[in-house]
Amino acid sequence: MKPWALILCACAILGGCASQPVARQAPQQQLFHDQLFQPPSAPVDTSRVFALSPAMRDYVQHEIGAQAPGRDVRRQLFDALYRRDKLQLEYDSAMTRNAAQTFEARAGNCLSLAIMTAALARELNLPVQFQQIQVDEVWSRAGNLYFASNHVNLALGRPRTDRNPYTAYSMDTANSLTVDFIPVPAKAREEARPLDESTIIAMYLNNRAAELLSTGQVDDAYWAARKAAEVDPLFLNAYNTLGVIYQHHGNQDAAEQALRYAHAQAPDNTIYLANLAQTLESVNKPGEAAVLRARLARLEPYPPFHFFLQGQEAMKLGDYARARKLFERELERVPDYHEFHFWLAVANYQLGNLRAADVHMAQAMKNSTTRGDHDLYAAKLDRIRAHAAEVRAK
Numbered sequence: 001m002k003p004w005a006l007i008l009c010a011c012a013i014l015g016g017c018a019s020q021p022v023a024r025q026a027p028q029q030q031l032f033h034d035q036l037f038q039p040p041s042a043p044v045d046t047s048r049v050f051a052l053s054p055a056m057r058d059y060v061q062h063e064i065g066a067q068a069p070g071r072d073v074r075r076q077l078f079d080a081l082y083r084r085d086k087l088q089l090e091y092d093s094a095m096t097r098n099a100a101q102t103f104e105a106r107a108g109n110c111l112s113l114a115i116m117t118a119a120l121a122r123e124l125n126l127p128v129q130f131q132q133i134q135v136d137e138v139w140s141r142a143g144n145l146y147f148a149s150n151h152v153n154l155a156l157g158r159p160r161t162d163r164n165p166y167t168a169y170s171m172d173t174a175n176s177l178t179v180d181f182i183p184v185p186a187k188a189r190e191e192a193r194p195l196d197e198s199t200i201i202a203m204y205l206n207n208r209a210a211e212l213l214s215t216g217q218v219d220d221a222y223w224a225a226r227k228a229a230e231v232d233p234l235f236l237n238a239y240n241t242l243g244v245i246y247q248h249h250g251n252q253d254a255a256e257q258a259l260r261y262a263h264a265q266a267p268d269n270t271i272y273l274a275n276l277a278q279t280l281e282s283v284n285k286p287g288e289a290a291v292l293r294a295r296l297a298r299l300e301p302y303p304p305f306h307f308f309l310q311g312q313e314a315m316k317l318g319d320y321a322r323a324r325k326l327f328e329r330e331l332e333r334v335p336d337y338h339e340f341h342f343w344l345a346v347a348n349y350q351l352g353n354l355r356a357a358d359v360h361m362a363q364a365m366k367n368s369t370t371r372g373d374h375d376l377y378a379a380k381l382d383r384i385r386a387h388a389a390e391v392r393a394k
Helices: 054-064 073-082 099-105 110-123 186-190 197-214 218-231 237-249 252-265 270-282 286-299 306-316 320-333 338-350 354-367 371-393
Strands: 004-008 128-142 145-156 177-179 193-195
Touching: 054 073, 054 099, 054 110, 073 110, 073 145, 073 177, 099 110, 110 128, 110 145, 110 197, 128 186, 128 197, 145 197, 193 197, 197 218, 197 237, 218 237, 237 252, 237 270, 252 270, 270 286, 306 320, 306 338, 320 338, 338 354, 338 371, 354 371
Parallel strands: 004 145
Antiparallel strands: 128 145, 128 193, 145 177
């Protein structure tokens, strides 16, 4: 199966290489093809993204707002987010949740946690500014879908004098308090770019579309991606996602149309380039596809997962020594990705290097981003250690 790349906003806005600024235009309705899909299983309701649950209001009233009168309420919210004896939040990339779902689960990816924090902050009458952080994408995969995630955080301003958090307000970012859920280099934080709430909602919907597609819910994925493009017509990732959805639905012409639009707006974006080239190949336009492939090779000679995929082929052939070298090359590029550590552990196990297998399986568990992956790696690590104990006992 051929790989398709999607961009998640668990955090972000554009993946691939940076392109020269292009004057963007809102797309026309012909990029949408509602007639090809079944109605959504549930309405795509954007009002629920930031909506507070009764439990959230109760928490704000009794756990934050009622504490220590005169103390900076921003610091009280900040402490609630980070202290283990408070909300006890966990990072979990399994799905992108809205504010209420994140609060109930006490877990979420960066975007989910930022959305929940913003909802709580607004209940406390704190102004919020979402920010895009310029860091390298974090790649992951599910089957033949590859996901590039960048990062969003938010800044909390001082309490407002009015009670309407949606009215116009100029926040003093110099005196704001930044809330982040992963370590961010100081320079990247200084170069943060403000994001409108409409873009955040589009990011949320785009994430949901990609997640729905990965579980085979193609019709619902379409409606989520379509809504993302409606909420913020200039959010290009939505059209990339639409193109991949059309491809999986068997609508090649619609896929080409959506991906051509995204590529025209950001010509150097490697993700759009790769998806468009693959689509052109599928509709028997090899000449134009070859031109795009050549450009892609210049921009990105070794795409994400390049050495990893070669390593998996070596594993299938039983060439575990070569596989180990290839997995090590991929880890040099992305030292913390759990699946690379997992497969390096497997290769070392097959080579009889149980100590290295233990080390990398432990790293896979440590760097896992879902509870399911964590439990899987923990079970594998137990097996490695049990086998190592048997070997020592002989």
